[in-house]
Amino acid sequence: MDDQWMSDSVGFDRETGSEWMRYVRVFGTFARNSLVRDMTFRANFVIECLSSIGWTLMNVGFYLIIFQFTGSIGADTGWDRERFFLFLATTWFINSIVQAFFMPNAEEFSELIRTGGLDFALLKPIDTQFLISFRRVSWSSLANFLAGLVIAGVALSRLATREVDPHIPTAMSVVLYVLFCMCGVVIMYSLMICLSATSIWLGRNQTLYNFWFYITNFSRYPMEIYNRGWGTPMYGFFTFVVPVLVVVNVPARLLAKPIDPRTNEEWMLVGWALIATVLSVTFSRWVFRRALGSYRSASS
Amino acid sequence: MATATSSFDDPNPDSHHVAAATWGGRVRVWKKIFTTALSERLVYRGDFALGTLMRFLPIVTQIFLWWAIYDSIAASQAAEKMVESAVGGSELDPSTDAVQIGGFGFRDMVAYYLITMLARAFSSMPGLASGIALQIREGEIKRYLIQPIDLLSFLLINRIAHKVAYYAIAIAPFGLVFYLCRDYFVGGFPPPHLFIAFLGSLVMGFLIGFFLEAAIGMIGFWFLEVSSLLFLYMLFSFFLSGHMFPISLLPDSIEWFVNLLPLKYLAYFPAAVFLGKIPDEDLPMEMAIEAAWLTFFIVVCRWSYSRGVARYSGYGG
Numbered sequence: 001m002d003d004q005w006m007s008d009s010v011g012f013d014r015e016t017g018s019e020w021m022r023y024v025r026v027f028g029t030f031a032r033n034s035l036v037r038d039m040t041f042r043a044n045f046v047i048e049c050l051s052s053i054g055w056t057l058m059n060v061g062f063y064l065i066i067f068q069f070t071g072s073i074g075a076d077t078g079w080d081r082e083r084f085f086l087f088l089a090t091t092w093f094i095n096s097i098v099q100a101f102f103m104p105n106a107e108e109f110s111e112l113i114r115t116g117g118l119d120f121a122l123l124k125p126i127d128t129q130f131l132i133s134f135r136r137v138s139w140s141s142l143a144n145f146l147a148g149l150v151i152a153g154v155a156l157s158r159l160a161t162r163e164v165d166p167h168i169p170t171a172m173s174v175v176l177y178v179l180f181c182m183c184g185v186v187i188m189y190s191l192m193i194c195l196s197a198t199s200i201w202l203g204r205n206q207t208l209y210n211f212w213f214y215i216t217n218f219s220r221y222p223m224e225i226y227n228r229g230w231g232t233p234m235y236g237f238f239t240f241v242v243p244v245l246v247v248v249n250v251p252a253r254l255l256a257k258p259i260d261p262r263t264n265e266e267w268m269l270v271g272w273a274l275i276a277t278v279l280s281v282t283f284s285r286w287v288f289r290r291a292l293g294s295y296r297s298a299s300s
Numbered sequence: 301m302a303t304a305t306s307s308f309d310d311p312n313p314d315s316h317h318v319a320a321a322t323w324g325g326r327v328r329v330w331k332k333i334f335t336t337a338l339s340e341r342l343v344y345r346g347d348f349a350l351g352t353l354m355r356f357l358p359i360v361t362q363i364f365l366w367w368a369i370y371d372s373i374a375a376s377q378a379a380e381k382m383v384e385s386a387v388g389g390s391e392l393d394p395s396t397d398a399v400q401i402g403g404f405g406f407r408d409m410v411a412y413y414l415i416t417m418l419a420r421a422f423s424s425m426p427g428l429a430s431g432i433a434l435q436i437r438e439g440e441i442k443r444y445l446i447q448p449i450d451l452l453s454f455l456l457i458n459r460i461a462h463k464v465a466y467y468a469i470a471i472a473p474f475g476l477v478f479y480l481c482r483d484y485f486v487g488g489f490p491p492p493h494l495f496i497a498f499l500g501s502l503v504m505g506f507l508i509g510f511f512l513e514a515a516i517g518m519i520g521f522w523f524l525e526v527s528s529l530l531f532l533y534m535l536f537s538f539f540l541s542g543h544m545f546p547i548s549l550l551p552d553s554i555e556w557f558v559n560l561l562p563l564k565y566l567a568y569f570p571a572a573v574f575l576g577k578i579p580d581e582d583l584p585m586e587m588a589i590e591a592a593w594l595t596f597f598i599v600v601c602r603w604s605y606s607r608g609v610a611r612y613s614g615y616g617g
Contacts, residue, residue, distance in 0.1 A: 047528050054535045061539065065549055066369060069401045074368035075375035214357040221361065225368035234360075 026126060027134050034137040048140035056092065056147040063088065077224045082162070083256040084222070085155035090252040091220050092148030093181055098188045100141035103212075105133050106192045110199035118295065129288050133193065159256075169255050177255040180270070183277040184247035190284035191215070191242065197284075197291035219244040222252075243276040329449065330457050337461030342468075353473040359413050370406040373399045402548035403577055410484040412546055415571035418474065420543060421466065422502050423509035423566040425459065429533075432517025433526040436612070445609065452514065452605060459510055487576050494576060497583055501570040504590050508565050511597035518601065521608030542568025548577070562593040 038045050066073075067081040079087065109132050112118045121131050160168045169177070195211060218226070218238050223245045226235040238245045250273040253266070377399065399405065404412060432455070435441045444451040490498065516533060520526050538544060541563040550558060558564065569590065572578050578586055 047531065051531055051535070054532075058535065058539045058544070062544055065545065065551075068551065069549075070369050070373045071376055072372050073365070075372040077368070077372075210351070210354060214354060217358050217361050221365055222368075225364045228367070231364055 023126075023130060026130075030135055031137045035139055038139045045140050049143040052096075052141065052144045053147055056144060056151075059088070060085075060151065073222060074225050077222060078257065079222045079224075082155045082159040085151055086159070086256040087222060087248065087252040089148045089152035089155060090177075090181065090184075090255070091248050092144050092151065094184045094188060094248060095216070096141050096144035096148060097185050098192070099144070100138050102133060102189050102192050103141070104136045104138045106196040108132075108136065109196045113199055113295070122292075122295075128292065129193070129285065133189070167256075167258060173254050176270075177251045180251035180254060180273055183273055184251060186277050187243055187247050187280050188216070190280035191244065193284040194287045197288050200291040200295050215242065215244060219247045219249075223249045239272075243273075243280065246273040246276055330453070333449075333454060333457045334461045337458045338465050340461075342465050349469050349473055352470045353476075356417065356473070356477050359410075359417070362413050363410050366406060366409045370399050370401075370409075373401070402546055402550075404546055404548070405486065407484040407486050408575055408577075409546070410481065411486070411575060412571050414478060414481055414484070415574050416543055416567040419502060419505055419567045419570040420541075421470070422463065422570075423505040425509050425513045428455070428459070428510065428513040429517035429530050430527060432514060433520030436517075436520040436608075437525075441612070445612075452601065455514065456510060463506065485575075490574055490576060494573060494583075497587060498570055498574045500587060501565065501573050501590060504587075504594050505565050505567075505570055508562060508590070508594050508597060511594070511601045512562065515597060515601045515604060518604040518608050521604070521612060537563050537566060540564070541566040542571070546572070548572075562597070565590050565593065 063081075063084065067084075071080055073079040073084055109118075112121065112132065118132075121128055124131055156169070160166055192212065218234075223235065223239065226232075226238075226245075235245070246269065250270055254270070432441075432451075441451065444454065489495070516526065516530060519529065523529075540547070540558050540561060543566075547555060547558050547564055547568045569578075569586070573583070
């Protein structure tokens, strides 16, 4: 346990900084320390970046192959090649943020429980959920964010300059896009907190990553494709109960399709994304507290 | 070590070592390794079965993705027909498999993913190459230079035992999923000769996977760290073995090259055999090429092991 960072960062003057600033500064320290740690093993860092870029290239290759055969994903859905690549870039943005900021912490959380390290986290004069969610930043995962920027840039410029049905997003849709991307990150974060809190009850949750992967797998495609046949119950479940389908779909739709001719149904989905964000944060906070309540120290 | 304990019961330990060199002795050693590895694996069977079932979940997403893709191809083809004939073409239903890409209709595509799951379960060797490299780095490999056990046979028997244990447990979830998805297999159960070829390609796929990864692990004799190399291999193998999509979907300019690589035997080839995508007249030749690749990797593996041992200087305690 490297506990040294704690003594540096938490023992600052409490009377000057507001409560909010205090958390920002603590987070800054966490991020800096993670960067130092990542840079200590530089070759490893480079390999991790390259590996995530390789994964991106493979995905892009896969979809390029698919679009050799078809004009769009799903009939009448409007997800043609450029628009779908905007969708893909959105997935990449949200996933890279989640992987950079929350994934390493969620993995460490179950280890903290098993080893009794959570006792120390509980003693710190700072919110426990904040502490265990933001301790580490995996900087190499942000390579995917850059990859997403490249994909989005290419897709946007092709979308704007093409002959048939060109589309330039308005300033309004860009603002909404960023806002709902953040909502998506928050929903994913809440889901991850709920999943990792279960390791307090289970003792250890090693399949966390697998489970996470399988659930978020559903969010990676336009939601229309599930709304048919035996997919409809699944579509409803992942929209309203575990709202992973709105995570990428809402922002990607706001950016990739013109805002003006919109059906009421679409606006309702946007509204639901906001409500779902608030609900999932509240719910995850509640689950986390409940979990802490039943925590029994493993050490001593 | 299984052999070490059994030599205590032996009144004459020397004769035991002699026996190990004969075939009867070898088989006894192999049997012991096998049963030990098998019981080792069966300890976590509940977790195992659940994990196997969960592994099918991503296929659900794939089904819907391909469903949507085939649908939009069918819709655009129907629209073209409308323009051509101006009498109104009937709506093409993707489930009739009128739409084909790369020789695969929609239901074929789903069946393909299911069988590649099976093929990958045979041919994937988690931790083999990195395990060998670790043993070299930590000096553990000298155990095999002292004891009368051959490293490669030991690892191979271990893997066979693990696969047997895997299938003993995984047959229930696999059976369930294949039963639920039986309608996707358009051609029904393949004729006997195809099924035998399929089984053969699975077994050879397993062996190719084993010797290919073991050969990568042998690189550890020359470079102490193989993880980045291994990663590169995994990336290519995921994309080019057919795990992500059938190789016949690739553009022709790339497809012929990928067909020359041995990677397709890890996932694409067994599935293509099962679904009857390999023409009957080409099948013997393809099987022969697979066997040739297998021989090639056995030779490479053996050769690099003996070369590696020759230059090995035994670090570690």
